[in-house]
Amino acid sequence: MEPCAEASRLVLIGSAASKAMSPGLWNPVLQKLRNGWAYEAWDVAPDGDLAAIRRRLLEPGIVAANVTMPHKHWAAETADEATDPVRRSGACNLLVRQGKELVGHNTDITAVSVLLGGQFQRHALLLGAGGAARAVLVAISGNVGTVSITDRDPRAAQELLDLAGGLGVDARIVTWLQAQDLAAGVSLVVNATPIGKDAADAPAWGGKPLAPDALLYDFVYAGHTTASIARACELGIRFVDGWDHLREQAVAMVPLLGLDGQATVLLQQTLGQLRAAS
Numbered sequence: 001m002e003p004c005a006e007a008s009r010l011v012l013i014g015s016a017a018s019k020a021m022s023p024g025l026w027n028p029v030l031q032k033l034r035n036g037w038a039y040e041a042w043d044v045a046p047d048g049d050l051a052a053i054r055r056r057l058l059e060p061g062i063v064a065a066n067v068t069m070p071h072k073h074w075a076a077e078t079a080d081e082a083t084d085p086v087r088r089s090g091a092c093n094l095l096v097r098q099g100k101e102l103v104g105h106n107t108d109i110t111a112v113s114v115l116l117g118g119q120f121q122r123h124a125l126l127l128g129a130g131g132a133a134r135a136v137l138v139a140i141s142g143n144v145g146t147v148s149i150t151d152r153d154p155r156a157a158q159e160l161l162d163l164a165g166g167l168g169v170d171a172r173i174v175t176w177l178q179a180q181d182l183a184a185g186v187s188l189v190v191n192a193t194p195i196g197k198d199a200a201d202a203p204a205w206g207g208k209p210l211a212p213d214a215l216l217y218d219f220v221y222a223g224h225t226t227a228s229i230a231r232a233c234e235l236g237i238r239f240v241d242g243w244d245h246l247r248e249q250a251v252a253m254v255p256l257l258g259l260d261g262q263a264t265v266l267l268q269q270t271l272g273q274l275r276a277a278s
Contacts, residue, residue, distance in 0.1 A: 009061045010039040010257075013053060013075075014068035017041035021221060021246060022066055024274060029266040033259070037063060046070050054078050057095065057102060064096040064257060069194075072131030079104030089138040090163060091131035093249070096256055105256055108135035111248035115217070115240045118143065121188045125179060127204050128192030129153070129160040132219045136190050137164060137171075147171040148186070150179040180206040187211065191218040196226030203231040210237050221246055223278035247271050 010030075012022045018041040026039035042065075044053055050071065057065055067075040075092035076082060080101035086092045092104035112135050121144040126133045129151035137147065137160065147169055151157040157173045164171035174182060183189055183205040191204035197220055204218070205228070216232045221242025232239040247268060254263045 008036050008038065008063065010037060010063050010066070011057075012039070012041045012066045012068065013044050013071055014041075015044065015046055015070055017043050017068065020068065021274065022250075025246070025250060025267065025271055028270050029263060032266050033263060035259075044071060050074050050078070054102070057097065058100060062097050064094060064253075065102075066253075067093050067095060069130060072134075076104055078102060085109040085138060088141075088167065089131075089134040091134040093131065093135075094253060094256065105253075106135060106138075107249040107252035107256070108132060108245075109139050110252040111245050112136050112139035112217070114248050114252075115244055116140065116188075116215075119215075121145065123148070123182075123186040124188040124190065125182055125186045125205070126150070126160070126190050126192060127179060127195075128190075129156040130192060132192035133160055133190065134163060136192065136217065137167065137169065140188075141167040141169050144169060148174045148179065148182055150174050150176050152176065180208065183210060184208055185211055187213055187215065189214060189216045191216070191220060191228050194220065196220035196228050197222055199224045201227055203228045207231050210235055212237075215239065217245075218242055219245055243271065243275050 012020055023039045023041050030037045072091040072093055075095055076086050076090050079092055082104035085106040086104040089106055092106055093108050094105040095102040121140055123146045124144055125148045129149055147164055149157050149160050149171060161171055161173050189205055195201050195204040214237050216237055216239040218226055218228045218241050220226050229239055229241050250267050251264050
């Protein structure tokens with residue numbers, strides 16, 4: 001299904017949408033495609049009027065909306081139709097307009113699946129329990145031994161644990177301090193928190209040595225190398241950074257928006273330029 005033909009606006013919904021990279025990534029691509037589309041940011045506070053946001057999304061001109069923290073759960077709930085990954089995760093990062101309805105997708109899950117390459121994870125440590133962590137959990141379900149979950153919000157951690165149970169994943173909640181000790185023995189460390197956006201932040205897991213076969217998946221992208229990525233480099237550990245994830249989730253959007261392969265090439269080129277200039 002393709003978006004409404006008369007539509008011309010892509011939007012990003014989040015509490016700090018105007019500070020995100022997505023408009024700077026997509027607008028140069030859309031200009032080169034010459035399809036008349038533009039990408040804009042809507043800052044929506046955590047306690048914002050989401051019913052009003054939904055109404056705006058159904059006004060003429062909207063193609064689709066990316067959704068970021070902290071509204072991915074809302075997006076899953078407000079979708080009139082949802083893909084299986086959205087239903088399984090309870091999180092949605094893309095609402096595509098179809099007439100008077102919104103169809104929910106989760107390209108975060110697609111990106112994680114691509115970047116992890118289907119490798120079995122004997123023990124995954126999820127730092128954070130929001131939409132990004134849900135994407136990882138769904139992507140690795142059925143291909144993981146044990147999952148440890150930690151979040152400064154006990155309710156969020158419990159909700160992620162409940163999701164793990166529904167997916168048949170062996171999971172447990174640990175404290176933040178316990179997570180730092182566990183990090184040394186796991187095969188996958190996921191930073192699904194904002195830790196690292198500030199250049200002064202320490203590595204998300206505290207910086208202790210990681211297992212030789214470990215992989216760090218850091219969702220944070222910034223104009224600096226995050227401390228988590230820098231520490232992984234020091235340790236000789238494989239890593240996926242936020243720029244990698246941003247690229248793959250954007251590429252996954254291309255067919256959902258009815259764009260052709262040229263958009264994929266342009267996205268990769270533009271992201272490379274943005275990264276080099278940061």
